[in-house]
Amino acid sequence: MQKGIDAAASSISGSSRYLRPGVWLSRRWSSPWRRPLVLGTFTWIYLAWSILPVGIAMLFSFNSGRSRSAWQGFSWRWYFGDPTGSVLHDPTLHAALIQSLRLAGLTTLVAVPLGVLFAIGIDRWRGRAATSLNFLMLLSFVIPELILGVALLFVFSNLFDFIHLGTPAQLLGLITFEISYPVIIVRARMLSLGKELEEAAMDLGAPPTHALRRVLMPMLYPAIFASAVLVFASVIDDFIIVRYLSLDASTEPMSVAIYNTARASPTPALNALASIMVVVSFVAAVVGILTYRWLTKGERGKNDSAAVNLAAQI
Amino acid sequence: MRRRRRRANEHGIWYPRWYWPGLASPGALWLLVLFLVPLYTVLAISFGTIDPIFRDAVPIWDPLRWNSAAFIDILHKLAGSHSFLLPPVERTLIYVCAATALCLVIGYPVAYFVARYGGKQRGLLLVLLIAPFWVSYMMRMLAWINLLGSDGWVNRGLQLLHLVPHPINWLAGDPITVVLGLVYGYIPYMILPLFAGLDRIDPALLEAARDLGAGRLHTFLRVTLPMSKQAILAGMVIVTLPMFGDYFTNDLLSGSPRTAMIGNVIDDSVLTPGQGTDAAALVILLTLLLTIPMIYYLRSTAKAMREGV
Numbered sequence: 001m002q003k004g005i006d007a008a009a010s011s012i013s014g015s016s017r018y019l020r021p022g023v024w025l026s027r028r029w030s031s032p033w034r035r036p037l038v039l040g041t042f043t044w045i046y047l048a049w050s051i052l053p054v055g056i057a058m059l060f061s062f063n064s065g066r067s068r069s070a071w072q073g074f075s076w077r078w079y080f081g082d083p084t085g086s087v088l089h090d091p092t093l094h095a096a097l098i099q100s101l102r103l104a105g106l107t108t109l110v111a112v113p114l115g116v117l118f119a120i121g122i123d124r125w126r127g128r129a130a131t132s133l134n135f136l137m138l139l140s141f142v143i144p145e146l147i148l149g150v151a152l153l154f155v156f157s158n159l160f161d162f163i164h165l166g167t168p169a170q171l172l173g174l175i176t177f178e179i180s181y182p183v184i185i186v187r188a189r190m191l192s193l194g195k196e197l198e199e200a201a202m203d204l205g206a207p208p209t210h211a212l213r214r215v216l217m218p219m220l221y222p223a224i225f226a227s228a229v230l231v232f233a234s235v236i237d238d239f240i241i242v243r244y245l246s247l248d249a250s251t252e253p254m255s256v257a258i259y260n261t262a263r264a265s266p267t268p269a270l271n272a273l274a275s276i277m278v279v280v281s282f283v284a285a286v287v288g289i290l291t292y293r294w295l296t297k298g299e300r301g302k303n304d305s306a307a308v309n310l311a312a313q314i
Numbered sequence: 315m316r317r318r319r320r321r322a323n324e325h326g327i328w329y330p331r332w333y334w335p336g337l338a339s340p341g342a343l344w345l346l347v348l349f350l351v352p353l354y355t356v357l358a359i360s361f362g363t364i365d366p367i368f369r370d371a372v373p374i375w376d377p378l379r380w381n382s383a384a385f386i387d388i389l390h391k392l393a394g395s396h397s398f399l400l401p402p403v404e405r406t407l408i409y410v411c412a413a414t415a416l417c418l419v420i421g422y423p424v425a426y427f428v429a430r431y432g433g434k435q436r437g438l439l440l441v442l443l444i445a446p447f448w449v450s451y452m453m454r455m456l457a458w459i460n461l462l463g464s465d466g467w468v469n470r471g472l473q474l475l476h477l478v479p480h481p482i483n484w485l486a487g488d489p490i491t492v493v494l495g496l497v498y499g500y501i502p503y504m505i506l507p508l509f510a511g512l513d514r515i516d517p518a519l520l521e522a523a524r525d526l527g528a529g530r531l532h533t534f535l536r537v538t539l540p541m542s543k544q545a546i547l548a549g550m551v552i553v554t555l556p557m558f559g560d561y562f563t564n565d566l567l568s569g570s571p572r573t574a575m576i577g578n579v580i581d582d583s584v585l586t587p588g589q590g591t592d593a594a595a596l597v598i599l600l601t602l603l604l605t606i607p608m609i610y611y612l613r614s615t616a617k618a619m620r621e622g623v
Contacts, residue, residue, distance in 0.1 A: 039423055039427040039431065042423050042427070043427040046424045047424075050445075051445060051446070053457035054446075054449050054454060054457050056460070056467070060460065067465075068460045069461075069466045070465070114344060115341060117337045117338065118341025118342065121334045121336070121341075122338045124333075125334035129335070130334075130338070136345050137345060138612045140349045143608065144556055144559035144604065145556065145559060146559030146560075146577055146581075146600075147597055148349075148352070151353050151356045151597070152352050154355045154373075154590070154594065155351060158355060159355055184619050187619055208329050237450045237451055239452060255452045258452040259562055259566065262455070262566055274453035277453065278450070281448040284448075
């Protein structure tokens with residue numbers, strides 16, 4: 001297609017071979033079909049700038065020396081080789097890894113079901129109470145995390161002081177912060193599905209609970225699954241809430257461990273810890289995308305732009 | 315027996331009256347107890363007092379007995395002769411504006427290229443644009459700490475090219491490092507809404523503009539730019555909101571009080587005994603400052619939700 005257009009363009013502008021290079025260039029430049037070279041170069045430079053630093057940091061997690069900027073040979077030392085400083089043997093880094101995964105898993109397990117039920121309920125429940133609750137949910141989504149983090153710290157140290165700082169408080173706080181993800185995604189899906197199939201099921205004699213469980217729920221699986229992956233990745237990335245609600249080093253997850261040691265005296269073990277989390281997130285993303293595609297087989301393509309738009313909001 | 319009463323919804327399907335509220339209630343209860351109550355607690359603490367012995371913040375729950383000492387104190391710190399709060403607030407505004415502008419200037423051409431000229435590489439380009447979302451923010455800052463250190467690759471490269479005689483100390487209170495750190499951290503959140511907005515512009519409209527005689531520049535200024543106004547605004551709000559509450563980028567890339575922002579002031583006072591009310595009052599002021607962008611973001615999220623997936 002592009003080649004055909006190019007050929008057409010050059011035949012309009014005369015056979016390009018017989019033109020002086022300057023004229024040829026200026027004709028190429030003003031051709032409405034030329035590919036934007038400057039813009040393309042700029043985009044690739046941006047992508048390199050955005051991705052290479054992380055790649056370099058991951059590379060140095062395999063450094064055999066203590067430096068994070070001078071390469072001294074490949075080794076697994078900072079992952080498990082080093083008897084004191086590796087991720088496997090350093091108790092702080094080890095605990096941080098476990099805590100990140102534990103918080104991400106448990107938050108997903110609670111926040112997604114709560115959010116899905118809330119989304120279905122709020123979608124069908126008409127009235128002022130439903131509108132206010134929906135507004136409250138959206139507010140919990142847009143509020144800057146610093147504000148929510150301070151608020152949660154205050155409430156757990158004053159009003160709900162029977163909930164201990166550390167894992168319990170972190171979990172309650174994270175679920176509050178993450179519950180809006182499944183709600184927004186599932187509601188968006190419900191609004192685009194409409195009610196027709198459910199109504200058809202009930203016209204055919206299905207009781208309401210069956211219409212919900214056997215007709216609506218299967219159609220919501222892609223959205224539920226996507227929100228679970230998003231919540232998991234978002235908890236691994238979380239910093240403000242988990243830091244305020246952590247008790248001591250044993251309940252500080254990966255992000256807090258990096259924050260605490262990045263400027264102090266880090267070894268490549270810190271890079272190794274961060275690299276492990278990058279790999280975990282990427283596996284979650286790939287599994288997520290593949291499963292999502294499999295679940296939505298046959299309905300792809302029609303709403304790509306809307307999906308990107310929603311993803312962009314989140 | 316009361317629960318047996320049923321009600322038709324607008325499509326004539328019969329569900330028990332309590333059915334939908336019942337489904338929503340666990341999540342609703344959660345949000346009321348663990349979102350609304352904490353927000354009220356901040357209010358009660360900001361209008362509360364400090365325990366003279368334990369230095370703890372003591373909330374006052376009854377609005378009629380609220381004590382506005384903390385707010386008066388903060389206004390003094392903002393405007394008085396020893397206004398040590400004013401510089402961080404000014405700095406926050408300057409850094410956030412600069413970083414948001416840079417995000418837009420860098421992000422718009424990238425989003426435009428991927429949306430209009432992605433071609434066969436579009437999928438790959440999108441994956442690369444989304445990739446930073448899957449790398450933890452702290453990891454991305456750690457990467458720059460490594461690169462910007464005194465023997466890091468940036469300094470070594472500059473020395474290799476003989477641009478600087480000694481390594482530059484990037485990580486000790488340099489505002490440029492902080493602003494670039496913010497740009498690096500938040501720009502992916504700007505590009506995605508820009509891409510979504512630009513991608514929805516029908517190419518036929520651009521072709522029509524060109525057919526009617528508008529040049530490349532005119533087509534962009536008169537068609538593309540006005541049609542992407544919503545996306546620009548959404549992208550700006552999405553990156554601005556977290557930047558205002560950001561203190562960790564500053565801590566990691568500078569750590570110096572010379573670049574402290576309002577987030578750093580809040581973070582410091584939250585963790586200092588005896589300053590609980592101040593911290594709460596600052597959080598309330600920050601919330602008020604961000605009300606308009608928050609409402610805009612809320613409305614655009616509700617709109618994106620209605621468009622479905």
